[in-house]
Amino acid sequence: MVTGSKELIRDINTQLVLETIINHAAISRAATAKHLGLTKATVSAIVQDLINRKLVIEIGSDDTSLGRKPILLSLNKKAGFVISIDLGVETITALVTDLAGEDCILKQIKTPKNTYNIVDEIVKLIESMKLPADTPYGLVGITLGIHGVTVNNEVSFAPYYSLSDLDIAGSLGQHFGVPVYLENEANLSVIGEKTFQYDYPNIANISVHSGIGLGIIINDRLYTGYSGRAGEFGHTIVEIDGRECPCGNHGCLEQYVSERVLLNEFAKLKGLEDADFNLYRKMYENKDPDALHIMDQFIKYMSVCINNVLNAYNPEIVIINSTFTIHFPQVLEKIENALKSKMNSYIKIVPSVLQDTSILLGGACVAIKNFLGINNLKLNNSKYQSPF
Secondary structure, eight states: OHHHHHHHHHHHHHHHHHHHHHHHSSEEHHHHHHHHTOOHHHHHHHHHHHHHTTSEEEEEEOOOSSSSOOEEEEEOTTSEEEEEEEEOSSEEEEEEEETTSOSOEEEEEEOOSOGGGHHHHHHHHHHTSOOOOSOSSEEEEEEEEESSEEETTEEEEOTTSOOTTOOHHHHHHHHHTSOEEEEEHHHHHHHHHHHHTOOOSSEEEEEESSSEEEEEEETTEEOOOSSSOTTOGGGSBSSTTOSBOTTSOBSBTHHHHSHHHHHHHHHHHTTOSOOOHHHHHHHHHTTOHHHHHHHHHHHHHHHHHHHHHHHHHOOSEEEEEOHHHHHOTTHHHHHHHTOOOTTOOOSEEEEOSSTTHHHHHHHHHHHHHHHHTOSOOOOOOTTOOOOO
């Protein structure tokens, strides 16, 4: 019993030491001990074990003018690599990163219309990429962002493609021999934003794509609810007896303000079969009346959405991940002006900086944290920009 307790304490201390080294980017043994309130001997023993396991490396001396210069420690980001996949309705995007979410390799393919063979397509996509070689641990995990609800590492509901009957995690895990994690895309998006851009304890991240998802961080922890369905804000009803939705209800938010719906409505107004965002953007910049009307609709329903989010979760910051706010950030002021409730309290509403890569980087974080056995990962780095 005593032995077990000592092992547990050592495991906890190892986790804390590794987290501290990672989140400080470069820190000495003595500074780590002081930060955690552990003895120098304890920290030194743990650090040596992490070095032996090739998870931590020494990167040189600290720049100090007094006494012996301490050796700085850092995560060995080349110890292994992870793969993150955004399994979108229209496209599948794969990202390969090291253990710091850097040295990225990106590739994208069209999502097959027949999702029955989607696992085979994902395997082909991964194997077609140039994966890192000669790393101590190799591939350590794969994360898939699902545009739907995931429960117990399975897809329970996906309104715009059929994935519910597929054992995606099991099949990929068996093929590659590593853990595979399935998570809602909005949840991954908020994890990515918190880790790389906005380190706030309470965040609401609204993803506007084929549908509308809400990633929620409460007191530094991802909130998923009783059965993983928290954040399905696109299926909150904004119009009683309104448009039919695949979820079974009528009048859901995403039937009025998702990018898919807005671009379809714009195409109808212009007498076209379809319209992409590039066409919409050009016509909006030229002040086309139909394009202006679509933006007014976006502002109207997005302000309703944000007002409800603010009242439900009281986040410090609201991030909107949408091409409409990314390319036209000035509409954020119009959205804020529409928030007239005296109940609202927040720091700011901002467009996503990471854009589509927020899902991919969030997925990388999930795989990295699970491999390293740590809870908190901070890799804030303003250099990340969307490649799309």
